[in-house]
Amino acid sequence: MAKVIMVQGTMSNAGKSLLVAGLCRVFRQDGYTVAPFKSQNMALNSFITKEGLEMGRAQVMQAEAAGIAPMVCMNPILLKPTSHTGSQVIVNGEVIGNMSAREYFAYKKQLVPDIKKAFQKLEEKADIIVIEGAGSPAEINLKENDIVNMGLAEMVDAPVLLVGDIDRGGVFAQLLGTLMLLTKQEKDRVKGLVINKFRGDKTILDPGILMLEEKGRVPVVGVLPYLELRLEDEDSLTERFDHRREGLIDIAVIRYPRISNFTDFNVFEQNPNVTVRYVASEEELHHPDLIILPGSKNTMGDLKWMRQNGMEAAVKKRVGEIPVFGICGGYQMLGEMVEDPDGVEEGGALRGMELLPVKTELKKQKKRCQVEGKIGTLPGIFSELSGCSYQGYEIHMGSTHIEGETSEEWKAPVYGTRQNVYGSYIHGLFDQGYTAEAVVRALAKKKGLSLMEGKIQDYRKFKETQYDKLADAMRMYFHMEEIYGMLREARL
Numbered sequence: 001m002a003k004v005i006m007v008q009g010t011m012s013n014a015g016k017s018l019l020v021a022g023l024c025r026v027f028r029q030d031g032y033t034v035a036p037f038k039s040q041n042m043a044l045n046s047f048i049t050k051e052g053l054e055m056g057r058a059q060v061m062q063a064e065a066a067g068i069a070p071m072v073c074m075n076p077i078l079l080k081p082t083s084h085t086g087s088q089v090i091v092n093g094e095v096i097g098n099m100s101a102r103e104y105f106a107y108k109k110q111l112v113p114d115i116k117k118a119f120q121k122l123e124e125k126a127d128i129i130v131i132e133g134a135g136s137p138a139e140i141n142l143k144e145n146d147i148v149n150m151g152l153a154e155m156v157d158a159p160v161l162l163v164g165d166i167d168r169g170g171v172f173a174q175l176l177g178t179l180m181l182l183t184k185q186e187k188d189r190v191k192g193l194v195i196n197k198f199r200g201d202k203t204i205l206d207p208g209i210l211m212l213e214e215k216g217r218v219p220v221v222g223v224l225p226y227l228e229l230r231l232e233d234e235d236s237l238t239e240r241f242d243h244r245r246e247g248l249i250d251i252a253v254i255r256y257p258r259i260s261n262f263t264d265f266n267v268f269e270q271n272p273n274v275t276v277r278y279v280a281s282e283e284e285l286h287h288p289d290l291i292i293l294p295g296s297k298n299t300m301g302d303l304k305w306m307r308q309n310g311m312e313a314a315v316k317k318r319v320g321e322i323p324v325f326g327i328c329g330g331y332q333m334l335g336e337m338v339e340d341p342d343g344v345e346e347g348g349a350l351r352g353m354e355l356l357p358v359k360t361e362l363k364k365q366k367k368r369c370q371v372e373g374k375i376g377t378l379p380g381i382f383s384e385l386s387g388c389s390y391q392g393y394e395i396h397m398g399s400t401h402i403e404g405e406t407s408e409e410w411k412a413p414v415y416g417t418r419q420n421v422y423g424s425y426i427h428g429l430f431d432q433g434y435t436a437e438a439v440v441r442a443l444a445k446k447k448g449l450s451l452m453e454g455k456i457q458d459y460r461k462f463k464e465t466q467y468d469k470l471a472d473a474m475r476m477y478f479h480m481e482e483i484y485g486m487l488r489e490a491r492l
Helices: 016-029 057-066 101-123 150-156 171-181 184-189 202-216 262-270 299-308 311-318 329-333 380-385 433-447 459-477 480-486
Strands: 003-009 034-037 040-042 046-048 054-056 077-081 086-091 094-100 128-132 160-165 190-198 220-225 249-254 274-279 290-293 324-327 337-340 348-351 358-374 389-402 421-424
Touching: 003 016, 003 150, 016 034, 016 057, 016 128, 016 160, 016 190, 016 459, 034 057, 034 101, 046 057, 046 358, 046 389, 054 057, 054 077, 057 128, 057 459, 077 101, 086 101, 094 101, 101 128, 101 150, 128 150, 150 184, 160 171, 171 190, 171 202, 184 190, 190 202, 190 480, 202 220, 220 459, 249 262, 249 433, 262 274, 262 433, 262 459, 290 311, 290 329, 299 311, 299 329, 299 337, 299 348, 299 358, 324 329, 329 389, 329 421, 380 433, 433 459
Parallel strands: 003 128, 003 160, 034 128, 040 077, 160 190, 190 220, 249 274, 249 290, 290 324, 324 421, 337 358
Antiparallel strands: 046 054, 077 086, 086 094, 337 348, 358 389
């Protein structure tokens, strides 16, 4: 039977996902087979496994840190919000339907067998399972039939690390308040406290740590500094959306309400000359070097949003001068028409932005598959992408074809025009280092710039360096001997 340890937080964005990834990396370096697990994830950034099953990208990131292939049993339940009150519910990688928050709250206890089965499958493959909670275990309104925090910890008999974020202030109240709101049985599971994102001299913090341990009667096992790591984060709380600086090469990504899979563009952040900004208004758009329309969980709704707030007009105004690239839902928006005969999203038909001669019909059956190959011949500014290899995945509820033609060209991985408008269904299209470099090089050439530094690595290799940095920090600032002591029947 696998050893288990669980990371819970005082709130969302306390650093649970990162700490799980760090523990996975440390345990892997120490010779263990390790796997991440999160029973229920709510995210619009998702991934497709080699079996064609859908899971949250946070667990994919953690699996990479653990050095194993992502498996859907690492994240048996994925909720993809479609509105403020409803989500698409995905169980074991398959869509089972859309539910309101109230409907899902009543339904979720039926998913306990699926959670147990997924966990047991991981137990057969791993020496250690590192579990991630969600939100906070002290959210009283969600404790009934809990399947993701203390309810899950009890289900699999896991010791718990409780992490708080000091960068936002109030970390002592966060940790002590959470402990106070737990039942005695739940509090007994908390074996260690972690303070995350600390800036400054740790000795100044020592009196606070003593107070925490005296009042909470739980040891502080780690004070992790604020780390400048470029790893994938939870989509709903990412700090990437707050970036406002415009670099030598300025890439603007349209931030519509249901933006999804924006991890596609993290690769560009390696180059110090490149800035990736997420913009939600014409005032924020300015005059970038490239405009990207990313994926969307609600193509028709987000297209209406662009139309209503002036973003569509702002983008179309810049076509011909500034290249535009649409990925997945963004690709669909760039076409002539989006039709929804089966009511997959909003029903009816909606005129597209009319920048690509394609038409999309939304379908109930979601396309999920991994893909690889080479980009065909492209016109315009990104002609250097012609022949570049790609490896990624498709995940969309629609098919796209060229309006009025029988040509098969639309099935190419990237479709482009001489007006420098491009579209693709492939997530991870730019993850090959030379592909992202080709994009940056073309944009620099257009501006008359020669960028001598900032070579972009293959994104997978780059992330490996980041996981190692994270593990080094964990070993330096955590009492790892105490962490190992928490593992059930740990082999020291």
